[in-house]
Every structure is written in structure tokens, then in C-alpha cells.
Amino acid sequence: MAVTYQGRCHCGAITVEHTSDIPPAEAEVRECQCSFCRLHGARAVSDPAGQVRFTEQTPGTLNRYSFGLKTADFVLCRNCGTYMGCILTDGEAAYGIVNIRTLNDKALFTSQPIAADYDSEDQSGRIARRKSKWTPAVVIAGLASLLD
Numbered sequence: 001m002a003v004t005y006q007g008r009c010h011c012g013a014i015t016v017e018h019t020s021d022i023p024p025a026e027a028e029v030r031e032c033q034c035s036f037c038r039l040h041g042a043r044a045v046s047d048p049a050g051q052v053r054f055t056e057q058t059p060g061t062l063n064r065y066s067f068g069l070k071t072a073d074f075v076l077c078r079n080c081g082t083y084m085g086c087i088l089t090d091g092e093a094a095y096g097i098v099n100i101r102t103l104n105d106k107a108l109f110t111s112q113p114i115a116a117d118y119d120s121e122d123q124s125g126r127i128a129r130r131k132s133k134w135t136p137a138v139v140i141a142g143l144a145s146l147l148d
């Protein structure tokens with residue numbers, strides 16, 4: 001049965017919901033070895049059959065950051081700097097991962113983290129991997145952003 005795991009940034013301006021029917025103790029936990037994720041001590045999970053939803057509780061606080069091949073956006077809170085997860089957008093579709101450090105129930109994700117090094121991927125390979133392994137994603141912007 002699908003369970004929704006709630007999380008938030010440090011200041012609460014952005015919330016995240018990761019919905020999955022994979023028991024958290026069996027979810028693959030990945031420690032991406034890129035310079036950004038290592039800096040943040042990030043641990044990611046995803047579920048292609050689930051959903052991840054980032055919601056801007058305070059308008060204008062969801063900051064997207066990209067670097068390197070610029071194939072995805074890292075989601076950060078503009079207020080407190082918390083790294084929430086990452087999103088790949090492809091037309092109408094979006095795929096994401098959640099940084100489980102932000103989840104209230106992070107302690108339930110007990111799998112030994114896998115050190116994941118994606119340096120050898122080219123751009124198309126990276127996008128293909130994310131589409132097959134990442135979670136269908138939704139971003140809900142605050143009211144102010146919608147009026148921009």
C-alpha cells in the first residue's frame with residue numbers, strides 16, 4: 001500500500017511528499033558522488049511507481065539550481081538553503097528524487113547507502129537513467145509565482 005512520507009526544509013517554506021509502496025527499509029538509498037550532493041551529505045530515494053511532490057508554502061522560495069550537464073534542477077529553499085531533491089523536466093512530464101534527509105521519517109530508510117558515481121554518463125544516458133529510475137514529480141508553486 002502506498003504511504004506518503006512528509007518532509008520540509010529547515011524553515012518550512014518548502015514541503016515535500018514522497019509517496020511509495022516500497023517499504024522504506026527496502027528502498028534503495030543512493031549517495032550521489034557529485035560535488036553538489038557530497039557537499040550536502042545528500043541521500044536520495046526514488047520510485048518510478050510513486051510520486052514526489054514539492055510544494056512552495058511561502059511564495060518565491062523554491063530555488064532551482066543546475067550545473068554541469070544542466071540536465072536537472074536541484075531544488076533548494078531560498079530562505080534556509082536546504083537541499084530538498086532534484087527534478088528533471090521533459091515537456092509536460094517531470095521526474096524527481098527526494099533527499100531523505102528532509103523527511104520526518106528518514107530513520108525508517110535503513111538500507112546501507114550506495115555510493116553512486118554517474119561521472120561517466122553522457123547527457124542522453126543521464127536523462128535516460130533518470131526517466132527509468134526517478135519518481136514522477138509535481139511542483140506546486142506558491143501563489144505569487146503563479147502570478148509572475
Ligand SMILES: [Zn+2]
Nearest residue numbers: 009011077080
Ligand atoms: Zn527553508
